[in-house]
Each structure stands twice: as C-alpha cells, then as structure tokens.
Amino acid sequence: MKVVEESPVPLNAAQIHAKLMNLMDLATVYRGMEYLGKNDLVESLVFECRERGIERYFFLKKDHHDTFFHCEECHNFFSAGPCPVDPSVHELEKKTGFRVREHQLLMKGLCVQCLSRGDVSEN
Numbered sequence: 001m002k003v004v005e006e007s008p009v010p011l012n013a014a015q016i017h018a019k020l021m022n023l024m025d026l027a028t029v030y031r032g033m034e035y036l037g038k039n040d041l042v043e044s045l046v047f048e049c050r051e052r053g054i055e056r057y058f059f060l061k062k063d064h065h066d067t068f069f070h071c072e073e074c075h076n077f078f079s080a081g082p083c084p085v086d087p088s089v090h091e092l093e094k095k096t097g098f099r100v101r102e103h104q105l106l107m108k109g110l111c112v113q114c115l116s117r118g119d120v121s122e123n
Helices: 002-006 013-019 026-038 086-096 112-117
Strands: 042-049 053-060 066-071 077-082 106-109
Touching: 002 013, 002 053, 013 026, 013 053, 026 042, 026 053, 042 066
Parallel strands: 066 106
Antiparallel strands: 042 053, 066 077
C-alpha cells in the first residue's frame, strides 16, 4: 500500500514488485493489489502500450480522481491533475438520472522531454 500511496502515477505489478526490492514474489504483489482493490483502497486501469502490451496499473483511490498522461515515446505516466470531466459527469447525472460510479480520462501523446529531443515522430 505504501508504494502505491507514494507514487503520483499509476504503477503496474512489476513496478511495485521492483520498488519492494523483491521482499515478496510477484504473485503476492498481484494478490495484494487485488485485495486492496476489493477493499476500495486502490483503483486500477487496464492500459495498452505498444512497448509493454496490455497491463493493469494501480493507483491510490481518492475522494477525487486524477487524469493521467502516457508518453508514447518514453512510456512513462504523468499526472495531469484533477479530472476536468467531473463537472460534465455531474451534469449528465442530473440530466439522465444515471449514477456514474467511475470514469477515467487517460491521454496518450508525447511528453515535454521527448518532444524537446526533436528525434521523435509526432504521428
């Protein structure tokens, strides 16, 4: 839990495992993350990256949620702050009567560092 709490961006199980310096095996990390998710302490997203394939990433559950940016060149996540879609979701709830329990906004593109190198394609 502490590793996820201290990270400003989502982490996959292998990253959590590495930060724990192999104090437990990877299967235990997966079971622990499943337990934390079932107890509403962490949230997760399934993400497809051309370098890493499809993986589940975990992040701390908060009273609000953040938007994340994923750089397609260096494959790092960055926090983009509180979700700007929240007000629209609340308006949709009022209009439709539907109760939204969760939504996620994840953007893909190129980070400032990769763009500044100048050797990356913007396509």
